[in-house]
Amino acid sequence: MGVTGRVTAFDEATAVRRLAGGRYEAHPDPRFALVAPGGAAPPAINGGVLIATVLRAVLDGSPLPHPVATSAHFLRVARAAPAEVRVTWLKAGRTAATARAALVQDGEPVLEATVTTGTVPGGGTVPGGAPARAAGDGRAAGGGEAAGAGLCWTGAPPALPPPEECVELGPWPGTVAADGTAGYAAQVRTLFDPAVAGWRHGRPAGRPEMRGWFGLREERDPDALTLALAVDGLPPVVFGLGATGWAPTVELTMHMRRVPAPGLLRVAAWGRHVGGGWFDEEAEVWDSAGHLVAQSRQIARVGRGRLRTGADVTARS
Amino acid sequence: MGVTGRVTAFDEATAVRRLAGGRYEAHPDPRFALVAPGGAAPPAINGGVLIATVLRAVLDGSPLPHPVATSAHFLRVARAAPAEVRVTWLKAGRTAATARAALVQDGEPVLEATVTTGTVPGGGTVPGGAPARAAGDGRAAGGGEAAGAGLCWTGAPPALPPPEECVELGPWPGTVAADGTAGYAAQVRTLFDPAVAGWRHGRPAGRPEMRGWFGLREERDPDALTLALAVDGLPPVVFGLGATGWAPTVELTMHMRRVPAPGLLRVAAWGRHVGGGWFDEEAEVWDSAGHLVAQSRQIARVGRGRLRTGADVTARS
Numbered sequence: 001m002g003v004t005g006r007v008t009a010f011d012e013a014t015a016v017r018r019l020a021g022g023r024y025e026a027h028p029d030p031r032f033a034l035v036a037p038g039g040a041a042p043p044a045i046n047g048g049v050l051i052a053t054v055l056r057a058v059l060d061g062s063p064l065p066h067p068v069a070t071s072a073h074f075l076r077v078a079r080a081a082p083a084e085v086r087v088t089w090l091k092a093g094r095t096a097a098t099a100r101a102a103l104v105q106d107g108e109p110v111l112e113a114t115v116t117t118g119t120v121p122g123g124g125t126v127p128g129g130a131p132a133r134a135a136g137d138g139r140a141a142g143g144g145e146a147a148g149a150g151l152c153w154t155g156a157p158p159a160l161p162p163p164e165e166c167v168e169l170g171p172w173p174g175t176v177a178a179d180g181t182a183g184y185a186a187q188v189r190t191l192f193d194p195a196v197a198g199w200r201h202g203r204p205a206g207r208p209e210m211r212g213w214f215g216l217r218e219e220r221d222p223d224a225l226t227l228a229l230a231v232d233g234l235p236p237v238v239f240g241l242g243a244t245g246w247a248p249t250v251e252l253t254m255h256m257r258r259v260p261a262p263g264l265l266r267v268a269a270w271g272r273h274v275g276g277g278w279f280d281e282e283a284e285v286w287d288s289a290g291h292l293v294a295q296s297r298q299i300a301r302v303g304r305g306r307l308r309t310g311a312d313v314t315a316r317s
Numbered sequence: 318m319g320v321t322g323r324v325t326a327f328d329e330a331t332a333v334r335r336l337a338g339g340r341y342e343a344h345p346d347p348r349f350a351l352v353a354p355g356g357a358a359p360p361a362i363n364g365g366v367l368i369a370t371v372l373r374a375v376l377d378g379s380p381l382p383h384p385v386a387t388s389a390h391f392l393r394v395a396r397a398a399p400a401e402v403r404v405t406w407l408k409a410g411r412t413a414a415t416a417r418a419a420l421v422q423d424g425e426p427v428l429e430a431t432v433t434t435g436t437v438p439g440g441g442t443v444p445g446g447a448p449a450r451a452a453g454d455g456r457a458a459g460g461g462e463a464a465g466a467g468l469c470w471t472g473a474p475p476a477l478p479p480p481e482e483c484v485e486l487g488p489w490p491g492t493v494a495a496d497g498t499a500g501y502a503a504q505v506r507t508l509f510d511p512a513v514a515g516w517r518h519g520r521p522a523g524r525p526e527m528r529g530w531f532g533l534r535e536e537r538d539p540d541a542l543t544l545a546l547a548v549d550g551l552p553p554v555v556f557g558l559g560a561t562g563w564a565p566t567v568e569l570t571m572h573m574r575r576v577p578a579p580g581l582l583r584v585a586a587w588g589r590h591v592g593g594g595w596f597d598e599e600a601e602v603w604d605s606a607g608h609l610v611a612q613s614r615q616i617a618r619v620g621r622g623r624l625r626t627g628a629d630v631t632a633r634s
Contacts, residue, residue, distance in 0.1 A: 272472045272601070
């Protein structure tokens with residue numbers, strides 16, 4: 001599925017095989033495991049990879065090319081074991097089509113998603129099949145129906161030092177098994193803004209912010225599927241407040257705004273409120289050509305949540 | 318359902334009657350209509366009222382009190398006609414329970430929602446049934462499991478002049494029928510920040526921002542249901558860029574963060590990117606005690622969307 005045609009571990013981990021009746025076979029992959037510190041519990045699978053898996057099944061049957069709005073509620077811990085994606089189409093309109101999709105293991109929903117597909121600009125074609133404007137032209141609106149509106153506006157991109165001034169993040173707490181092998185974090189390349197990397201050495205910045213350049217370690221152009229990985233790809237923003245340990249996502253919604261250009265993605269994530277055991281995390285993903293390509297907001301649990309890992313939580317305010 | 322016990326038009330419009338098998342009878346109400354300029358098409362019903370209606374049905378069967386995460390995809394235009402809410406519970410956990418809920422008219426889904434309920438701080442009780450801390454103490458974390466985490470942090474609230482320095486918004490384009498009667502906008506009281514009100518007189522601020530104090534015209538304390546109204550309660554942020562006309566929401570996710578204190582709500586909404594016919598709109602709702610009580614993000618269509626109203630769209634960049 002990659003633009004380069006390579007089959008990466010990510011593509012293998014998110015592959016689905018079509019069965020009958022809107023059902024797809026899937027195989028949550030231990031290479032994208034989140035591992036409990038101490039290894040006391042079976043590893044969970046990274047949520048972004050699960051969303052990407054569900055999106056493959058949805059896009060397989062979608063009349064429109066892009067997952068404009070993907071809402072995912074995480075109900076149970078996904079394990080590295082066979083799963084099924086069940087897709088039900090609710091509407092197929094001209095500008096938007098909507099499906100429900102569930103990732104199911106052992107007969108129970110692990111992830112429940114609603115996906116509205118549509119067409120976003122970029123990626124060599126614009127809506128309506130008209131020739132693409134040059135990549136990187138910045139403010140190109142889509143064509144087709146949208147051209148009638150023609151309104152274009154973008155806020156300022158997040159500040160991020162160039163990659164050579166960032167620090168390679170490597171594995172972080174929750175991604176290293178007792179035997180030292182790394183799961184999810186070994187699959188991604190994260191060049192972190194030093195200004196928000198102090199938590200790595202016990203000196204959190206005191207703000208719920210994470211920023212860095214993000215990509216797979218294997219060569220693969222970004223697309224809708226890796227955007228799903230990127231929006232939840234950095235460590236939880238509460239690490240910036242001194243929290244460590246699991247921060248299980250309860251709900252995450254991603255909006256795809258544009259087909260990303262090749263190259264590393266810029267990801268900025270921040271939270272607005274931590275309290276009552278909950279925190280929000282917003283993320284923006286910008287591509288190498290300087291376009292905002294995806295946005296997300298999630299709500300997650302601080303500290304121990306429903307990942308029954310036995311992991312200890314150290315949350316300091 | 319209001320804290321004051323009054324039955325307002327909002328409470329009547331969002332009322333549901335339990336039937337068998339997770340089904341609820343509902344009556345989308347013309348008092349919350351969005352009316353096409355010129356009145357060429359049957360009015361649509363405000364999306365926030367529809368979400369509140371769905372939430373009533375979900376909360377009726379929820380083991381946990383608050384709609385922490387509500388993801389709603391809007392598939393079709395809701396009409397002022399009988400409807401049914403169909404609720405399916407997917408999980409009932411200790412900290413989170415998840416249901417799917419569809420608002421159906423004429424056998425077709427109008428709004429498809431997934432709701433994860435839980436417990437948020439405020440409102441006289443904290444999780445676990447412990448006595449409440451005083452309203453307005455600002456940084457009170459919930460008790461129960463969350464108390465173990467104890468992490469509290471909140472970003473700066475949006476700047477908004479006091480109500481007496483704001484302008485009463487009154488009806489706006491899309492809320493006034495050809496005969497001059499107002500729908501949705503006549504039900505809500507919106508005291509607008511003058512800095513972002515210029516679009517009312519053909520002088521848009523040039524930024525996709527809306528800010529104001531918000532409440533029902535009838536006396537009623539805010540709660541989870543009116544938060545659903547508030548997060549989509551102001552005019553579309555693209556009006557600040559000179560757009561007028563319909564801006565149909567395609568997907569909206571709301572996170573409830575705290576039970577709101579009585580009084581007017583402060584709502585700030587903004588967008589980050591308009592392009593390809595789509596725009597995002599984020600909203601924060603703060604209560605009179607200075608707490609962040611709800612957040613949302615939606616993605617919507619600029620100009621004419623799937624509301625087949627015949628309304629003309631004037632979008633200027």
